[in-house]
Amino acid sequence: MSDLTGPSSALLTDQYELTMLQAALHSKAAERMCLFEAFGRSLPAGRRYGVLAGTGRFLEALAAFRFGAEELGFLRERGIVDEDTLDWLADYRFTGTIRGYAEGEVYFPGSPLVTVQAPFAQAVVLETLLLSMLNHDSAIAAAASRIATAAGERPCADMGSRRTQEDAAVAAARAAYIAGFASTSNLAAGRRWGLHTIGTSAHAFTLLHDTEREAFAAQVAALGTGTTLLLDTYDVDRALTTAIEVAGPELGGVRIDSGDLGIQAAEVRARLDELGARNTKITVTSDLDEYAVAGLAAAPVDSYGVGTRLVTGSGAPTANLVYKLVAHVDDSGEWTAVQKASKGKASRGGFKEAVRTVDHGVATEEAIGIPALPADVSDGRPLTIDLVVDGEVDDALTGPPGVKRARARHDESMAELPRSAHRLQDGEPAIPTVYYRA
Amino acid sequence: MSDLTGPSSALLTDQYELTMLQAALHSKAAERMCLFEAFGRSLPAGRRYGVLAGTGRFLEALAAFRFGAEELGFLRERGIVDEDTLDWLADYRFTGTIRGYAEGEVYFPGSPLVTVQAPFAQAVVLETLLLSMLNHDSAIAAAASRIATAAGERPCADMGSRRTQEDAAVAAARAAYIAGFASTSNLAAGRRWGLHTIGTSAHAFTLLHDTEREAFAAQVAALGTGTTLLLDTYDVDRALTTAIEVAGPELGGVRIDSGDLGIQAAEVRARLDELGARNTKITVTSDLDEYAVAGLAAAPVDSYGVGTRLVTGSGAPTANLVYKLVAHVDDSGEWTAVQKASKGKASRGGFKEAVRTVDHGVATEEAIGIPALPADVSDGRPLTIDLVVDGEVDDALTGPPGVKRARARHDESMAELPRSAHRLQDGEPAIPTVYYRA
Structure with a gap:
């Protein structure tokens, strides 16, 4: 989080995350280990590729995601959650693992951009903070990438x-x-x-x-x-x-x-x-x-x-990424893939492995294995890196060094895309997203 | 400024404001009394009216517009301005007068939404802070107004x-x-x-x-x-x-x-x-x-x-308001209207008086006198109030009370517009902007 945005990022949150937390603490489901995934169902109309940005800012904001006396006082005064939930929030520390595409990477529909693996209670409250940063920054980065490409x-x-x-x-x-x-x-x-x-x-x-x-x-x-x-x-x-x-x-x-x-x-x-x-x-x-x-x-x-x-994202002011629960551990201790079936908004549950297949230096496919890729595909360029491991943020990804690294990533990924990606006219994604199921 | 945005708002500023300041301090023009005006040349395509929002946030941010050791250190280290300019910035306090439409008021092309009357040096550095807040908040307010109107x-x-x-x-x-x-x-x-x-x-x-x-x-x-x-x-x-x-x-x-x-x-x-x-x-x-x-x-x-x-402003993510110098006091001590002649971006110089003429409770005209309205028009509803007088912010316009007041203003102004304003289809502004010159 920018130092301009103050000490705590904890209330940059939609209320439903805290009411869900309260209900899950009550039903004992709060401690179920979960996997949430941030992805886009589609690119903005006509766009050939997306550009992931905001990850570094999110990693900084995660450290400032703390419920202090002011935040808790507000929640108590308004009666938004009960005392048990306030107690839980007072001790909030993220101890899970977050993986995702490197900041600056280009992406396509369904690319598993960020996954958060943590108990439900820890992961559910990060939805708004993560999505706000990714949706805004990725929208601007995508527009900037097209403009900079046009400028040569x-x-x-x-x-x-x-x-x-x-x-x-x-x-x-x-x-x-x-x-x-x-x-x-x-x-x-x-x-x-x-x-x-x-x-x-x-x-x-x-x-x-x-x-x-x-x-x-x-x-x-x-x-x-x-x-x-x-x-x-x-x-x-x-x-x-x-x-x-x-x-x-x-x-x-x-x-x-x-x-x-x-x-x-x-x-x-x-x-x-x-x-x-x-x-x-x-x-x-x-x-x-x-x-x-x-x-x-x-x-x-x-x-x-x-x-x-x-x-304003040159006509696409938000990247429209969503954050969905895709798997959780059930009472038997097994991971179970979950997905909603909502009309027009269905999601793909489960763990995913993503690579970009490349032929003679040119990207050919966004290959996503659920949960893993077959051997002949898995030698593509791996797209997922560790961002946070057991609560420890990779500091190389934050601050000015993180920005430089993301710029380099963007440069390299752009160079690898087929020429059609550089066309400004509306069209299909530059490479197809292909799912492989075990 | 929201307490989430930290202690100083002074670097939420485009560099050219500070380089202009340095040059004006050098040429002695910095102390010329000036009048800057924030307005929109047009409404977003098809919109019937705009809604002014962000004023209260700006008034709060104005108090936090201070160049402290951190801000000055950055400007010095980068060599963005010289030592004389840094000295001047260290003492920055806004002592001028700001007038404008009440927050929540509806507006039309050319409505003089905010005017800043102060020495050039004090007024020029506020451009980005003022416009960022007005452009964003007004874009959202305009979309919200249309949505809430549709919802009845x-x-x-x-x-x-x-x-x-x-x-x-x-x-x-x-x-x-x-x-x-x-x-x-x-x-x-x-x-x-x-x-x-x-x-x-x-x-x-x-x-x-x-x-x-x-x-x-x-x-x-x-x-x-x-x-x-x-x-x-x-x-x-x-x-x-x-x-x-x-x-x-x-x-x-x-x-x-x-x-x-x-x-x-x-x-x-x-x-x-x-x-x-x-x-x-x-x-x-x-x-x-x-x-x-x-x-x-x-x-x-x-x-x-x-x-x-x-x-995202329902298709119009920024209000596209601009902040232009419209008058200054010259060496003879007289106010002089100024305006640029840029192709397609010409502005109207000079002081302005704005009222909304109303016939049987229905708004008929956005009447703008340059510098003042003729007697038969000037009995319309005055649109301009004092926001800051000699550096003193009207506190009734900030914080939660300012928000409530702005909501009431919006309600009343909407009730006064002709029915055509409520049409969602693209069209002309609901009332014409009419200029009267002395």
Whole structure:
């Protein structure tokens, strides 16, 4: 959990988890060992792949999942659960084992992204915390991955903080970085996750001064000629001439935030070159998404700033992952697979083994064995790692190092996908999910 | 700011605000008195009205907008701003005046929702914090308002926490309540904002037990016959019979979470009545939005639980509000209106006076005078109140009392809109925005 989100994460929880806990403590089923699984029934419509993100944040939040005096006082005062349940919560420590796909990994329908193996009482209360983090962060990472793919070698910057909830913005910057973004405008994310931050000026700075020239001169005087000047407050052509007059041909960059970006970029590039500012970079930033970025591939743009569409998942603002009980130990001591039969929402019970089969370096199948894969399939790339073993979090997966590792994982997994995964048009998942039953 | 979001809100800020500050301190423009305005250029496509939410959270966060040793240390270490700027930030206190629409008020394109009047340096650094809160909360409130309107007298519960970022979930519960929701599943929101919380059990609880009957018996034993039993884990008909056998006809409620909800609700109601459980309530909860809720108007449903579509703004996950400099005092001491001319993103400079004209109790116009309205229009209902005067926040607008007040404001403003505002189909804003220039 980000240090911005305070000391306890325990009430970031839906009430039904605690009422279920109370009922299970009462029926003695609370101590039944269980396996919960987080997965998506499908990808958002038309998407070729998903990107798992949020795991590292969850592992940090798990340590802060403690019911202290304040949390317990609230639950008691409202009569949400009884005293026995409050006593149990006061001692809450997660002692189970959590496995899952590595953060940054790409996924497909049915991929068993995270499994929580623990007594029912310990596992049931983590549903909301886990899903909130995975659903948000994975939605942003998937959008970021498509945008960064469309941008190719050109760097993308997250500038979306103003369009989403303030703490979600910090998580979004992290998810975008994992999925290939180069930087963020968000300072809290920069501090918390060690991300590169960027930003120079907005239209307000130009409007504050009596003339655009005064504004540019003030910015260059304070921030140096390496700064990026914003051109479209009044008239781009005039602004560009002024910019080079003020900063000289060594001006670091210019930004265009409105109009037809492709045409503008071409005109600005030609004019910059004419003025001798051949190394001045062009950044564009107006309502970009993966389609707009792809449409600018032939334009002389050096980098993209992406806001609204990034932080809202580019049409898919949640990954729609769910957390379901898939097995428990019964009174005879045996694991039993369980699954609901709800219309349109059926799930697949049982333990699962997941690998990605790869042929000549290209992924071919998301192979899921229930409970295990046959020998000829099981030599695919294993997808599941240990996240928490007997209550011990793998610290390499949290904090800034966890973010770097997740970014590397994303890079490698993307490189392995078939080319169809990179198509932006709506289509089927890039590889099929195939189930193998023993 | 929610007490879950920690001690300082100062880094929930885009870097460009601080670099602009540095440049303005350098050019001496930093102390120019400015007027910034938050507004939306348009409503999300097809929407008839917007709902302002987030103001109370912003007023709380303003008090926590302080650059302490940690924040300053980060900015210094990264070299984001110079020492003069760090010194200035260390003393940051907002001493200006903020006015705006009351939280919960409905709004239209161009409505001047919040204005910040302060020296440039003080006002420019608040852009991200203000917009993040308003954009998110207003998006959720607008969706909630449409859903609650479609539900009519039947209560709606927010169950969306698992589908959005964990802190955004807390804010979403608050925004939904302001716009007419009755309750939330989110415990942190219940504690922080005094909201009514709800929740009983999920499919996992049924699956945990060897039979559905054991699960229902355990739930009733622990939570009483007033509880709500979830029917669709296996077979709704059989579950219903079991539920009444276990709990008796005094069972509080049943929940259906899959299938054709209208048909299921009718069948369940008939069967409940047949079994003598005439007072047992029916809650439905599967992927509802305003259209699905409207489609269930004739079905015997008692309440709705709404998740994904609520917390993602039902297709409009951000309100797309912007924060623009609209006036400043120039060297002669006079206020000067300023506005950018960017293609497709032009803004209207200057001070504004906003009223809603009302004819026989029905709103007719969002009347905006620049800078003031003519006498025959100015007797409309004034829309702007003081939020912060000379740095002093109006405490009546924050915390749980602020939420209650905002809900009342929303109710009253909705009652005043023409009937066309309640149509769910895409259309034009319910009333036109009309500008009057002196």
